[in-house]
Amino acid sequence: MGIKSRNITAVPHRVKVQERWRVNNHKGGVLWFTGLSGSGKTTLAFELEKILFSEGYHAYVLDGDNIRQGLSSDLGFNHEDRTENIRRIGEVAALFTGAGTIVLSAFISPYRSDRSLARKAVGESFHEIYLSANLGICEARDTKGLYKKAHNGEIPNFTGVSAPYECPTSPDLTIDTENLSIEDSTTFLMHYIKRVFKM
Amino acid sequence: MGIKSRNITAVPHRVKVQERWRVNNHKGGVLWFTGLSGSGKTTLAFELEKILFSEGYHAYVLDGDNIRQGLSSDLGFNHEDRTENIRRIGEVAALFTGAGTIVLSAFISPYRSDRSLARKAVGESFHEIYLSANLGICEARDTKGLYKKAHNGEIPNFTGVSAPYECPTSPDLTIDTENLSIEDSTTFLMHYIKRVFKM
Numbered sequence: 001m002g003i004k005s006r007n008i009t010a011v012p013h014r015v016k017v018q019e020r021w022r023v024n025n026h027k028g029g030v031l032w033f034t035g036l037s038g039s040g041k042t043t044l045a046f047e048l049e050k051i052l053f054s055e056g057y058h059a060y061v062l063d064g065d066n067i068r069q070g071l072s073s074d075l076g077f078n079h080e081d082r083t084e085n086i087r088r089i090g091e092v093a094a095l096f097t098g099a100g101t102i103v104l105s106a107f108i109s110p111y112r113s114d115r116s117l118a119r120k121a122v123g124e125s126f127h128e129i130y131l132s133a134n135l136g137i138c139e140a141r142d143t144k145g146l147y148k149k150a151h152n153g154e155i156p157n158f159t160g161v162s163a164p165y166e167c168p169t170s171p172d173l174t175i176d177t178e179n180l181s182i183e184d185s186t187t188f189l190m191h192y193i194k195r196v197f198k199m
Numbered sequence: 200m201g202i203k204s205r206n207i208t209a210v211p212h213r214v215k216v217q218e219r220w221r222v223n224n225h226k227g228g229v230l231w232f233t234g235l236s237g238s239g240k241t242t243l244a245f246e247l248e249k250i251l252f253s254e255g256y257h258a259y260v261l262d263g264d265n266i267r268q269g270l271s272s273d274l275g276f277n278h279e280d281r282t283e284n285i286r287r288i289g290e291v292a293a294l295f296t297g298a299g300t301i302v303l304s305a306f307i308s309p310y311r312s313d314r315s316l317a318r319k320a321v322g323e324s325f326h327e328i329y330l331s332a333n334l335g336i337c338e339a340r341d342t343k344g345l346y347k348k349a350h351n352g353e354i355p356n357f358t359g360v361s362a363p364y365e366c367p368t369s370p371d372l373t374i375d376t377e378n379l380s381i382e383d384s385t386t387f388l389m390h391y392i393k394r395v396f397k398m
Contacts, residue, residue, distance in 0.1 A: 014249040023252075050213040053222075058257075060298040070320060071290040091270040092291055099259040099300065121269060 020100030024058050027197040028100040029125030030093045031189070032118060034109045034168060036160050037146055038138030039131040040177040040185065041106035047186050048104055052193070060096060062089055063106040077157040083114050090118030097122055102197055110165040127196060129189070130171035133178040135160045219299030223257050226396040227299040228324030229292045230388075231317060233308045233367060235359050236345055237337030238330040239376040239384065240305035246385050247303055251392070259295060261288055262305040276356040282313050289317030296321055301396055309364040326395060328388070329370035332377040334359045 021027045031048075033041040045061045052059035068075075071088055075081040086109050093103045109115050119126040138160065139147045150158035157163045168174075173192055175185050220226050230247075232240040244260045251258035267274075270287055274280040285308050292302045308314050318325040337359065338346045349357035356362040367373075372391055374384050 014245045015252045019252070023255075046213045053214045053218070056222075058298075060294075062294070066294060066297065070293060071287060088270060088287070092294065094269060095259075095261070095265060095291065096295075096298070098265065099257075099295070101298065 017098055017100055021199060024100050026057055026102070026199060027125065028058070028097045028102055029127065029197060030097060030103045030105060030118075030122050031127050031129050031193070032093070032109070032115065033104070033106050033129050033131055034115060034171075035131030035177070036133065036135060036138045036165055037108060037158075038141045038143055039133040040175075040182065041108075041131055043182060044131070044175075044177075044185055044189065045104040045106040047182060048189055048193070051186065051190060052102065057102060057193075057197075058100060059102040059104060061104045061106060062092060062096075067092075067107075077163070079111075079157075079163075082157075083111065086111070086114040087117055087121075090121040093118065093126075094121045094123070097125055102193070108159050108165070110159045110163065112166045112169070115168070127172040127192075128168055130168045130174045131177045132167075132174050133176075137178050216297055216299055220398060223299050225256055225301070225398060226324065227257070227296045227301055228326065228396060229296055229302045229304060229317075229321050230326050230328050230392070231292070231308070231314065232303070232305050232328050232330055233314060233370075234330030234376070235332060235334060235337045235364055236307060236357075237340045237342055238332040239374075239381065240307075240330055242381060243330070243374075243376075243384055243388065244303040244305040246381060247388055247392070250385065250389060251301065256301055256392075256396075257299060258301040258303060260303045260305060261291060261295075266291075266306075276362070278310075278356075278362075281356075282310065285310070285313040286316055286320075289320040292317065292325075293320045293322070296324055301392065307358050307364070309358045309362065311365045311368070314367070326371040326391075327367055329367045329373045330376045331366075331373050332375075336377050 033045060035041055042063050045063060049059050049061045067089060072085045075085050089105060089107060093105055096103045115128060142148060146155060149155045150161040159165050177185055232244060234240055241262050244262060248258050248260045266288060271284045274284045288304060288306060292304055295302045314327060341347060345354060348354045349360040358364050376384055
């Protein structure tokens, strides 16, 4: 996409992100969780945020709760709006990365091309984490009662029911949340985080 | 504005912002600089970011450079686009505030109603800082050569030349950047910041 703004003078941030890493004692970046509703994105993101915080990391969750009611409150769930929603989240994740934070983003983000754009906005510190759980399992869990509503036609464009989900073709990490417990998934992810955001 | 998303379950952040303040040893919030092009917004924001960082604060600048080429790259400078730009920045500032950061936002933000909306998004930790310098002074400085271009008709909708600027009616703080040096303005603002973001 082109940039509509011209006459913007690029003023570099006076504080380099590497200096922030040094003070924080870890690098910043994005763990981009993707998967069906019910695959565990929000649960794992909050669990990790809590653990990371207690261990002195700077981490922050972006999820439907703090994005859909604010930054993306003007967007719905058709393809175009979903694409714009994920574009904005990618850009916000890039800003937090610039501030040295580890972002845990918990959105279905069903389209490959949207996730690619988010990766492009953030750069090399973007990690696509695929939470793999099949539709049957997610429907059976139905933690928020959304699948039932979707099948009753109360929610249009619901991923897995009336809208597509495009699995990652080469995610940085896959977590089999169909078979792993929350605790095991968290332990596995903490190992990954400590490795990739290590100074 | 209404919220288009329904069926979003509100999941509270597991890490409370007050816990982040305690670890950071300061509160989070927003210094929202407003004023004409050339009034010193970006200069002061980066100067303060540098000082705050060196004193152990968590601070981050939002400015045209990191917003207009990313999150708001689809927006121009007509009234409607400016309003949407400021709305998005207000929401991003609210997210950073939720993460415990002190945001220094450096945008002309010429419309009172837009600044009001940003305040509403952030809440009580929003501080409107008016950088007061009259148009003649700003035109004379013309640090980026933009006023000259605007007068030549090369930039449409340029605040102060071909688009309005609505002065704050009750800013939280006014800095007379027409008469104060950068150093004095910075000193003054550091006192303010230490007071309002104190634990």
